[in-house]
Amino acid sequence: MTLFDRAAAVIPGGVNSPVRAFNGVGGDPLFLVSASGPRVTDSAGREYVDLVGSWGPALLGHAHPEVVAAVQEAAARGLSFGAPTPGEIELAELIRERVGVAELVRLVSTGTEATMTALRVARGFTGRDLIIKFAGHYHGHSDGLLAEAGSGVATLSLPGSAGVPAAFAAQTIVIGYNDLDAVRAAFAAHPGRIAAVITEAAAANMGVVAPNPGFNAAVAEIAHAEGALFIADEVLTGFRVGPAGWWGLEGGWTPDLLTFGKVIGGGLPVAALAGRADVMRMLAPAGPVYQAGTLSGNPVAVAAGAATLRLADGGVYARVDAAADTIAEAVRAALAAEGVPVAVQRAGNLFSFAFGSPGECGWSGPGPRTYDEVKAAQAWRYPPFFHAMLDAGVNLPPSAFEAWFVSAAHDDAAVEQILAALPAAARAAAA
Numbered sequence: 001m002t003l004f005d006r007a008a009a010v011i012p013g014g015v016n017s018p019v020r021a022f023n024g025v026g027g028d029p030l031f032l033v034s035a036s037g038p039r040v041t042d043s044a045g046r047e048y049v050d051l052v053g054s055w056g057p058a059l060l061g062h063a064h065p066e067v068v069a070a071v072q073e074a075a076a077r078g079l080s081f082g083a084p085t086p087g088e089i090e091l092a093e094l095i096r097e098r099v100g101v102a103e104l105v106r107l108v109s110t111g112t113e114a115t116m117t118a119l120r121v122a123r124g125f126t127g128r129d130l131i132i133k134f135a136g137h138y139h140g141h142s143d144g145l146l147a148e149a150g151s152g153v154a155t156l157s158l159p160g161s162a163g164v165p166a167a168f169a170a171q172t173i174v175i176g177y178n179d180l181d182a183v184r185a186a187f188a189a190h191p192g193r194i195a196a197v198i199t200e201a202a203a204a205n206m207g208v209v210a211p212n213p214g215f216n217a218a219v220a221e222i223a224h225a226e227g228a229l230f231i232a233d234e235v236l237t238g239f240r241v242g243p244a245g246w247w248g249l250e251g252g253w254t255p256d257l258l259t260f261g262k263v264i265g266g267g268l269p270v271a272a273l274a275g276r277a278d279v280m281r282m283l284a285p286a287g288p289v290y291q292a293g294t295l296s297g298n299p300v301a302v303a304a305g306a307a308t309l310r311l312a313d314g315g316v317y318a319r320v321d322a323a324a325d326t327i328a329e330a331v332r333a334a335l336a337a338e339g340v341p342v343a344v345q346r347a348g349n350l351f352s353f354a355f356g357s358p359g360e361c362g363w364s365g366p367g368p369r370t371y372d373e374v375k376a377a378q379a380w381r382y383p384p385f386f387h388a389m390l391d392a393g394v395n396l397p398p399s400a401f402e403a404w405f406v407s408a409a410h411d412d413a414a415v416e417q418i419l420a421a422l423p424a425a426a427r428a429a430a431a
């Protein structure tokens with residue numbers, strides 16, 4: 001009996017998060033037993049250079065010694081107290097130091113909780129019910145946010161999720177990304193009823209699709225003119241694309257609320273919502289919007305997050321950016337050499353690849369700019385590419401609709417191993 005057979009006998013589908021399954025590429029998922037720096041090791045003892053990075057948290061690479069030491073030290077002092085701790089303040093202060101608009105910070109355990117709570121706060125603050133989200137953006141799996149929610153559901157070819165009451169889904173207006181006319185039209189169709197627009201600061205859950213220049217600023221301006229809030233979901237981009245996330249990298253817009261996750265937990269479950277003090281004071285016990293968590297601000301988890309943010313200095317971002325540039329360009333060149341059409345999709349150091357060309361796929365830019373355009377890509381080229389890379393010891397996300405995650409631990413040897421694997425993978429994609 002394989003580990004996957006055992007898992008499938010006790011866990012639905014054999015995985016505890018659908019993106020870990022190999023439905024999008026075929027085969028059984030790797031079962032990992034350890035990870036260090038840029039590498040992971042599976043249950044058969046085989047080592048891979050990793051470009052999944054725990055789906056984002058591993059900015060410094062896996063098991064950074066100083067982060068592990070901070071976790072061990074915190075764990076030795078106690079695992080959970082159910083009372084305020086100094087470590088929570090430290091993490092909240094580190095977040096605010098980097099992202100000035102995060103005036104107040106509430107720590108939670110998952111990105112799903114962060115966005116779900118941000119919507120509740122926005123509704124409580126504005127007294128309105130409706131939310132605008134963009135097709136292809138993933139904000140976690142709360143009921144109202146699962147419509148056209150990008151990678152996980154796209155890989156499984158699901159339009160949304162069963163089990164979401166129609167009345168909940170009806171509170172979410174889903175419109176096309178990078179389409180300002182659609183934002184204006186939604187506000188015009190529902191005057192005085194929209195509480196907030198939520199957007200991935202730069203979309204990275206339908207592959208990477210950066211916002212058009214000025215898009216975030218214009219959406220924020222429209223929302224504010226209509227008395228609605230602008231929520232920037234930086235769960236994935238926050239503290240990854242730069243020291244102050246996409247907000248810091250792009251500049252020029254002011255969110256009322258932001259959500260963070262992934263990097264701020266350094267590999268343990270920490271996420272946050274943050275933003276304007278008057279809006280954040282809606283949260284209980286300061287205000288009437290309820291939210292709580294037995295393990296919120298868990299002392300071991302915040303120690304990992306604070307250690308990670310303290311270590312994530314300019315040198316870390318420079319290394320991640322440089323490795324991302326090298327890998328993205330090498331993939332493009334390898335595919336070009338085999339005559340495989342591809343668009344390299346970038347948002348800072350995040351990148352993914354959309355197979356196809358504007359002519360073949362009807363893209364409005366050099367690559368896809370919307371979810372419909374993403375879905376028109378030649379995703380069937382990805383499984384053979386993925387498996388050729390895996391055979392050569394490179395662990396990629398098992399879906400054509402995911403970003404690749406580089407870390408500061410991707411040294412020359414790790415990058416060389418990726419580059420060496422590319423020609424055969426490109427040939428597989430061409431076939």
Ligand code: PLP
Binds near residue numbers: 112113139200236
């Ligand atoms: N928001 C974004 C932009 C994400 O990428 C994710 C997870 O991938 C989430 C929210 C949900 O976070 P979590 O998986 O911690 O619930």
